[in-house]
Amino acid sequence: xxxxxxxxxxxxxxxxxxxxxxxxxxxxxxxxxxxxxxxxxxxxxxxxxxxxxxxxxxxxxxxxxxxxxxxxxxxxxxxxxxxxxxxxxxxxxxxxxxxxxxxxxxxxxxxxxxxxxxxxxxxxxxxxxxxxxxxxxxxxxxxxxxxxxxxxxxxxxxxxxxxxxxxxxxxxxxxxxxxxxxxxxxxxxxxxxxxxxxxxxxxxxxxxxxxxxxxxxxxxxxxxxxxxxxxxxxxxxxxxxxxxxxxxxxxxxxxxxxxxxxxxxxxxxxxxxxxxxxxxxxxxxxxxxxxxxxxxxxxxxxxxxxxxxxxxxxxxxxxxxxxxxxxxxx
Amino acid sequence: xxxxxxxxxxxxxxxxxxxxxxxxxxxxxxxxxxxxxxxxxxxxxxxxxxxxxxxxxxxxxxxxxxxxxxxxxxxxxxxxxxxxxxxxxxxxxxxxxxxxxxxxxxxxxxxxxxxxxxxxxxxxxxxxxxxxxxxxxxxxxxxxxxxxxxxxxxxxxxxxxxxxxxxxxxxxxxxxxxxxxxxxxxxxxxxxxxxxxxxxxxxxxxxxxxxxxxxxxxxxxxxxxxxxxxxxxxxxxxxxxxxxxxxxxxxxxxxxxxxxxxxxxxxxxxxxxxxxxxxxxxxxxxxxxxxxxxxxxxxxxxxxxxxxxxxxxxxx
Amino acid sequence: xxxxxxxxxxxxxxxxxxxxxxxxxxxxxxxxxxxxxxxxxxxxxxxxxxxxxxxxxxxxxxxxxxxxxxxxxxxxxxxxxxxxxxxxxxxxxxxxxxxxxxxxxxxxxxxxxxxxxxxxxxxxxxxxxxxxxxxxxxxxxxxxxxxxxxxxxxxxxxxxxxxxxxxxxxxxxxxxxxxxxxxxxxxxxxxxxxxxxxxxxxxxxxxxxxxxxxxxxxxxxxxxxxxxxxxxxxxxxxxxxxxxxxxxxxxxxxxxxxxxxxxxxxxxxxxxxxxxxxxxxxxxxxxxxxxxxxxxxxxxxxxxxxxxxxxxxxxxxxxxxxxxxxxxxxxxxxxxxxx
Numbered sequence: 001x002x003x004x005x006x007x008x009x010x011x012x013x014x015x016x017x018x019x020x021x022x023x024x025x026x027x028x029x030x031x032x033x034x035x036x037x038x039x040x041x042x043x044x045x046x047x048x049x050x051x052x053x054x055x056x057x058x059x060x061x062x063x064x065x066x067x068x069x070x071x072x073x074x075x076x077x078x079x080x081x082x083x084x085x086x087x088x089x090x091x092x093x094x095x096x097x098x099x100x101x102x103x104x105x106x107x108x109x110x111x112x113x114x115x116x117x118x119x120x121x122x123x124x125x126x127x128x129x130x131x132x133x134x135x136x137x138x139x140x141x142x143x144x145x146x147x148x149x150x151x152x153x154x155x156x157x158x159x160x161x162x163x164x165x166x167x168x169x170x171x172x173x174x175x176x177x178x179x180x181x182x183x184x185x186x187x188x189x190x191x192x193x194x195x196x197x198x199x200x201x202x203x204x205x206x207x208x209x210x211x212x213x214x215x216x217x218x219x220x221x222x223x224x225x226x227x228x229x230x231x232x233x234x235x236x237x238x239x240x241x242x243x244x245x246x247x248x249x250x251x252x253x254x255x256x257x258x259x260x261x262x263x264x265x266x267x268x269x270x271x272x273x274x275x276x277x278x279x280x281x282x283x284x285x286x287x288x289x290x291x292x293x294x295x296x297x298x299x300x301x302x303x304x305x306x307x308x309x310x311x312x313x314x315x316x317x318x319x320x321x322x323x324x325x326x327x328x329x330x
Numbered sequence: 331x332x333x334x335x336x337x338x339x340x341x342x343x344x345x346x347x348x349x350x351x352x353x354x355x356x357x358x359x360x361x362x363x364x365x366x367x368x369x370x371x372x373x374x375x376x377x378x379x380x381x382x383x384x385x386x387x388x389x390x391x392x393x394x395x396x397x398x399x400x401x402x403x404x405x406x407x408x409x410x411x412x413x414x415x416x417x418x419x420x421x422x423x424x425x426x427x428x429x430x431x432x433x434x435x436x437x438x439x440x441x442x443x444x445x446x447x448x449x450x451x452x453x454x455x456x457x458x459x460x461x462x463x464x465x466x467x468x469x470x471x472x473x474x475x476x477x478x479x480x481x482x483x484x485x486x487x488x489x490x491x492x493x494x495x496x497x498x499x500x501x502x503x504x505x506x507x508x509x510x511x512x513x514x515x516x517x518x519x520x521x522x523x524x525x526x527x528x529x530x531x532x533x534x535x536x537x538x539x540x541x542x543x544x545x546x547x548x549x550x551x552x553x554x555x556x557x558x559x560x561x562x563x564x565x566x567x568x569x570x571x572x573x574x575x576x577x578x579x580x581x582x583x584x585x586x587x588x589x590x591x592x593x594x595x596x597x598x599x600x601x602x603x604x605x606x607x608x609x610x611x612x613x614x615x616x617x618x619x620x621x622x623x624x625x626x627x628x629x630x631x632x633x634x635x636x637x638x639x640x641x642x643x644x645x646x
Numbered sequence: 647x648x649x650x651x652x653x654x655x656x657x658x659x660x661x662x663x664x665x666x667x668x669x670x671x672x673x674x675x676x677x678x679x680x681x682x683x684x685x686x687x688x689x690x691x692x693x694x695x696x697x698x699x700x701x702x703x704x705x706x707x708x709x710x711x712x713x714x715x716x717x718x719x720x721x722x723x724x725x726x727x728x729x730x731x732x733x734x735x736x737x738x739x740x741x742x743x744x745x746x747x748x749x750x751x752x753x754x755x756x757x758x759x760x761x762x763x764x765x766x767x768x769x770x771x772x773x774x775x776x777x778x779x780x781x782x783x784x785x786x787x788x789x790x791x792x793x794x795x796x797x798x799x800x801x802x803x804x805x806x807x808x809x810x811x812x813x814x815x816x817x818x819x820x821x822x823x824x825x826x827x828x829x830x831x832x833x834x835x836x837x838x839x840x841x842x843x844x845x846x847x848x849x850x851x852x853x854x855x856x857x858x859x860x861x862x863x864x865x866x867x868x869x870x871x872x873x874x875x876x877x878x879x880x881x882x883x884x885x886x887x888x889x890x891x892x893x894x895x896x897x898x899x900x901x902x903x904x905x906x907x908x909x910x911x912x913x914x915x916x917x918x919x920x921x922x923x924x925x926x927x928x929x930x931x932x933x934x935x936x937x938x939x940x941x942x943x944x945x946x947x948x949x950x951x952x953x954x955x956x957x958x959x960x961x962x963x964x965x966x967x968x969x970x971x972x973x974x975x976x977x978x979x980x981x982x983x984x985x
Contacts, residue, residue: 215920544751
């Protein structure tokens, strides 16, 4: 049984101009200890996905259909009390801005101890010991000192380490990290990503890494999902997708990276922009920007096609397969 | 370019933009705001057309008969149908006097606020944009001004004026004096609010872009920054009009406001106050209610606008 | 440094510090029975000298707080330098009044980082574009202005028929195009771009970068390109200047920098770029935190995190010295041939 199973998840935002679907038909699974990358541009719905897994969507957003199963339990059917014990305890979340997690008026120590005491029945002294251990794990210099410091006394990289320590505090099974290093400098980013990778491996924690940075995903994750306009358009083993992406959008994303073009030459750009969620075109949502667009792309939504170990939602990938099948049938 | 987002559509007109705006939408769903706005509009219409609507002209001595004094409102036993809301101690029709009084009160409120806004905008913009010593200097002046209460300043100035130049001249100039005093006493409210939003806007890159273009200070201040600080100005303006009307009423009540011959709501309330214990309640109570409703409506509108326009509560 | 023949902008020994101790009252402190005035500064730039050559794209790279944006803003005259000089075609411009600066404003333009803040939300696109054109070309007729607006809008790939719209009706990428159009509207020859693509999505970044390269080709522009993203630099830059904590570490041609980075910081920075191919990063681990620019470390600013630092690095500030291959590096280790 997979640790986390998301089935046909659909998330709606009820806006003044009508309901907008931020996520459509999203399904994937996550095994224990697996590292999964979720890639997409802003507005693709990747952060909404993170929030909806732990049912932290705030109004006007809500899960309109589909289900999220954690260890076989449907999270939607749980009482708020049970959900809270899973959230934070079994699944923890790390945000781009450390200050979303840290309370600026409390010391690091107080926040960590409080978090432990809320979920576990242990003494304060024990809680402090655990907090210290976690701070050591995230390789913070002089952790004893940090417990008595306030968040504003620390640098951005240090804060993100603290947030990771808090995320690990209750030995969760899953960490959802939403752009954890986007606000940090590259050298610090490399350190933090390395740290997260090691911690997940050591503690057998599953990681859902939500990011726009293909480079980071390629280095940290084992499997990845590519999202576009609220849908998964390609998923599979990271290596396979990086080396041989099937969907034109994934290809375009990778080709647009500066390292993919010769210095001084034009970058390979994807034309246009992602449509706003209110105006997603008929058929394949990528069709207005796709170089290989066919008539069928403008009419029908592509379903997933197996290609190697990957699943791709693209008519172009699907067609040759059908041809082959037709040949077989003949 | 094949970005097809707007391709076929015409750019929306100003009216369409307004109708699609958050401002209009929240007005449409907020009953209190709608009601307040309607009542305020009614006040304005009544004030503007007071001379057409009012059955008598309270400024015209020939229409006043002292014999008609202190007639209760028409629904009371001794009331007369001619005087719907009764008459005051001088025999003026209360309805007409209140209509004219509303006009005076609103006029003073609006003009005083216009003066406040003018002073406050210029000073706040200058302090916020130029910063440094100029800022410190102007803001300390504002602090000093704020540490005197409006009423105290007004009472001193008006009393001194009355004592030196005599009551007669004062009565002629009462309205202008009130506007000046209330206007000058409360500019720091505007200056502070505007300075705060100028400081926020100044950091934005469009201001840098304008500086890089070589535009002069005045152009940047008034053409680029000022339009972006209009929302807070609108919010405080509604509340400030209410405040100015109350200030004027208080001053009139203290005998430092509008003369009895040209009464504002405040001086009406005050003039009836002497008689309230002899059972003549309507001279005070009716203009009092009119005043309270006006101020309440302005404050409700101001609150609603603050909720709608406050960027901290609403991001968009 | 000798005056180079084709240098467009010269930055000489630039220093910039910001006071962070508030006004006079905040600065006064009571210590040991004495009232003293205590002032603290952020040392944003510490002695930077740079030449921007005609026609090149000089990239300034560094992490947040290294002073790269301050360099850009000082060059544009948005900040005045604490010490040092800035010259444009040999003429000093850092001490000019607003009026004297006007002729240079047409030649030097700037593109900003945040496409959501760099356009005035109360102005339509046409208003945004026509104001600078009118301002700098008072003799232009209305028709000429309209033609110019249409020309720049087309050249950045924005349909001129959208001109009556406000900036909030556009996406981030389109806003950045309009920002570029505004800069191009006055026909500049030198453009300072302060992180112009870091707020954009990957696929849009490529569009904007391409647009900037096209503009450079067509209009013969010179760029001073500020970024934290080394991978963009490799593609875009002619030369690269690497900054750390307000000082220049290394200045080299892009090719040389990427094939043979000399300064230990440059090496660490390059190894940290998340690349697509490698499975597991093999980057140079830096220890320690970036020091704050308030209390600058003695000696080389990088010594606290440098794996090769020795006693000399802690004492003596290294100067930028040219190597045989033309690369300029400020590092004792390189100078001593240790690295």
